[in-house]
Amino acid sequence: MARELRIPRALTALPAPVRWLAAPVALTCTVVVLIGSWSSADDPAVEVPRPSGKAADYCRALGAALPPELLGRTRRDPSPASPYVAAWGDSPRVVLRCGVDRPDELDGDHARDWSPTVDDVTWWSQRLADGGYRFVTTMRAAYVEVTVPAGAAQNPFDPAAALTPAVKANVPG
Template identity: 80%
Template structure:
């Protein structure tokens, strides 16, 4: 029993080598388009969902954030959120406003290094990848700045540089 394959007329008029490449080329193009439209996993950041006054403070902070941080352009993740901002460091520095109060503030890490800049205190937590997470304390909304290892010469520099915007928009 022989199987007969029918070639569409549009392809039948083409030389054999081109016909043979048509399907692999179409599949490759489809994969490239799909991968490009999905965005990278690095581009996805969980956006907090603050409520009440905290949401208003976070929107005010979003409007006050700089377009450049320590020489790096702002490159927000998608989908866009007024509660998330990022700068194009390598790896990327991310600010999230309206996060929940870190549970670690009640535990053994409550007394970890917490620098204060211009009356804004940043609780710090060393991450397993060597980076740091800084979270404001004693403010009407919690602001988190994640600085991955290698993103800044001093891991606290990005949080310190954002202190003015935090102080101006989120009351203590």
């Protein structure tokens, strides 16, 4: 025995084309809202530095010279776009920020932390609470920071080392 489908009276009053489109439009709107509301807890917002003067010029030049791929990770800059921020990979992602303030830790107990030098660019390092690392250039006309979350690279220093040629060429020491 087949049951008869009853359509609510409010819908029967609508013209046929509107009734036919109602379900697809509602479904499309729902999908758009869901996709727009998705955000990854592993991909926090990136604070955009605000360098000025020559430092801003150096950082813009560095931003233009950065590679589209870093150690097999595709460049995917955070939104909103900024000439001072670049990122590679998804989650976790490596993030470069140029024109950051001088880290306060350089004056404290961490001032003597491991600071490798690659091709005359010294990177002060700091281990982060999540197991990742933050590397900041020292003795340059603008401070460049590279954050490498745990699991983003086989060796946490590799991204900073790979970015050294671009830093050296665009941010004088």
